[in-house]
Amino acid sequence: MQVRYLLIALALLLFTAPASAQFDKTLGRLKKQADAVLSGQAPLSEEEVGNGLKEALNVGIKEAVGFLSAEDGYYASPYKILLPEEAQTVVKRASALPGLGNVEQDLIERVNRAAELAANEAGPIFVDAIKAMTIKDAMNLLLGDKDAATRYLESSAGPNLQAAFLPVIKNSLDEVNATEIWEKAATAYNKIPFSKKVETELDVYVTTRALEGMFALVEKKERELRDQPALRNSELLRKVFARQDK
Numbered sequence: 001m002q003v004r005y006l007l008i009a010l011a012l013l014l015f016t017a018p019a020s021a022q023f024d025k026t027l028g029r030l031k032k033q034a035d036a037v038l039s040g041q042a043p044l045s046e047e048e049v050g051n052g053l054k055e056a057l058n059v060g061i062k063e064a065v066g067f068l069s070a071e072d073g074y075y076a077s078p079y080k081i082l083l084p085e086e087a088q089t090v091v092k093r094a095s096a097l098p099g100l101g102n103v104e105q106d107l108i109e110r111v112n113r114a115a116e117l118a119a120n121e122a123g124p125i126f127v128d129a130i131k132a133m134t135i136k137d138a139m140n141l142l143l144g145d146k147d148a149a150t151r152y153l154e155s156s157a158g159p160n161l162q163a164a165f166l167p168v169i170k171n172s173l174d175e176v177n178a179t180e181i182w183e184k185a186a187t188a189y190n191k192i193p194f195s196k197k198v199e200t201e202l203d204v205y206v207t208t209r210a211l212e213g214m215f216a217l218v219e220k221k222e223r224e225l226r227d228q229p230a231l232r233n234s235e236l237l238r239k240v241f242a243r244q245d246k
Contacts, residue, residue: 046135052240053138054130057149060221061126064214069120075112079213083108084205087182090189103185107178111202114172115210121168122161122214129157142244146226150219162207169210170203178202 067073074081083091083104091104130153141148173179182202224231225241232238 046139048236049142049240049243050133050135050138052236053141053149054133055234055236056222056225056241057130057133057153057218058127059225060150060218061123061130063221064217065119065123065126067217068210068214069116071116073119074115074210074213075109077213079216081108081112081115081206081209081213083111087202087205091185103181107181107185110176110178110181111173111206113176114169114178115206115213117172117175118165118168118207118210119214122165122211125161125164126153126157126214129153129161132157142240146223147219150215150222153218154215158211161211165211166203166207169207173203173206 067077068079073079082088087107088104091107133152133156137152141152145151170179179202225237226244229238229241232241
């Protein structure tokens, strides 16, 4: 009887030992996979990289549009749009004429108000450009420079954004009477004897400066996400940007 129990015990040991070893092996493998995910070393699918970069850019666009489209978003911020050099010459001399004493500050404020009105319209245009980004592009941008995604967006979508943004700016300038004020100042300036005639396309200038300010904010957000892991407020962002931290 004792021999029988001994044989049963040996059989149980033989059958359970491999199972235990296999369990330990599986557990170890799963732990390594979990550690890899947490450390950003787990393989990223192309879809994850693409979605992660697009999410990051969408965050930046939302921040930029929300900030710049608010009152004083341009006018009272580092992205304030000043008059072009030739315009400054015009308003400086025109301000000495009757009724145009505050023309410079008035024009600067109205130009920035126009940009603020237009900024809110720019969001969908940027979003469409982000959606057009390919997975291959995203994979290259992930391991690129800290402003790689912003520069890509600027170069690939910039011309189309400018073309789409320009009429919005023009309408906004008209809405806040900036075009009328500029034309009045330029006309008065051109009547000054021996002055060099000017014809500044104010809408083109404001559009360019407005987009530069918006891209600057998108770049700022991209750099923050790359440099500050605490700001990655989604699992996808944490996983994707952990790869470029290595």
